[in-house]
Amino acid sequence: MEKLEQRIRQEGLILSDKVLKVDSFLNHQVDTRLALEIGQEFARIFAGRGITKVLTIEASGIQFAMAAGIALDVPFLYAKKKKAVTLTENLFTSEVVSFTRGETYQVSISQSYLTPQDRVLIVDDFLATGAALVGLVDIVKQSGAELRGVGCVIEKSFQEGRGLLEALGVEVHSLARIASMRPGEVTYVREAEA
Numbered sequence: 512m513e514k515l516e517q518r519i520r521q522e523g524l525i526l527s528d529k530v531l532k533v534d535s536f537l538n539h540q541v542d543t544r545l546a547l548e549i550g551q552e553f554a555r556i557f558a559g560r561g562i563t564k565v566l567t568i569e570a571s572g573i574q575f576a577m578a579a580g581i582a583l584d585v586p587f588l589y590a591k592k593k594k595a596v597t598l599t600e601n602l603f604t605s606e607v608v609s610f611t612r613g614e615t616y617q618v619s620i621s622q623s624y625l626t627p628q629d630r631v632l633i634v635d636d637f638l639a640t641g642a643a644l645v646g647l648v649d650i651v652k653q654s655g656a657e658l659r660g661v662g663c664v665i666e667k668s669f670q671e672g673r674g675l676l677e678a679l680g681v682e683v684h685s686l687a688r689i690a691s692m693r694p695g696e697v698t699y700v701r702e703a704e705a
């Protein structure tokens with residue numbers, strides 16, 4: 512998505528060769544028009560797949576799942592995060608080991624809101640190590656719903672997330688795919704080599 516790629520170049524702060532800060536328009540302050548356009552782009556990519564529900568994880572995936580849900584005219588649902596506890600009654604729960612945060616937490620959703628009749632699109636802001644997204648894929652599997660794909664706003668293609676998801680048989684589409692980055696320079700994975 513050209514507009515998104517340009518915006519990352521203009522406003523993204525590259526904190527290291529691995530960490531990109533986009534707080535001015537995506538992750539803290541949110542450009543609402545851009546968020547809605549991102550939702551429309553996901554809806555275009557996943558049109559005709561019979562999506563009945565968009566699933567994300569709190570917090571920073573929510574605005575994009577909402578935008579995709581609006582564009583697809585379906586509800587969105589967000590998994591909640593909490594420290595690992597044993598009370599999992601009426602919940603689908605998966606454990607996530609976060610390398611970035613150095614902690615293990617659970618992601619959960621109520622069993623009431625995902626059923627075997629659902630066809631699910633998972634949406635998130637970043638695809639990095641993929642740990643949290645693999646947890647969401649696991650939750651969809653537990654529910655018996657059908658996963659139709661994963662849409663990410665920004666993919667750091669030099670990290671292992673895409674490979675992990677593809678190994679699970681999941682179709683992944685990202686709107687900006689970063690091949691490498693350093694201060695003042697972002698290189699995207701071009702369509703030709705994608």
Ligand code: G4P
Binds near residue numbers: 530533569609610638
């Ligand atoms: P992890 O297992 O190593 O923790 O990696 P994962 O890919 O699950 O990412 C962990 C969190 O860090 C995620 O947010 C993800 O969106 C965010 N993240 C990863 N790389 C970057 C980056 O380069 N820039 C920014 N801004 N965020 C990045 P989260 O834990 O779901 O938290 P939340 O922000 O959604 O509340």
Ligand code: NA
Binds near residue numbers: 571572
């Ligand atoms: Na995040």
Ligand code: NA
Binds near residue numbers: 569570572635636637
């Ligand atoms: Na996120």
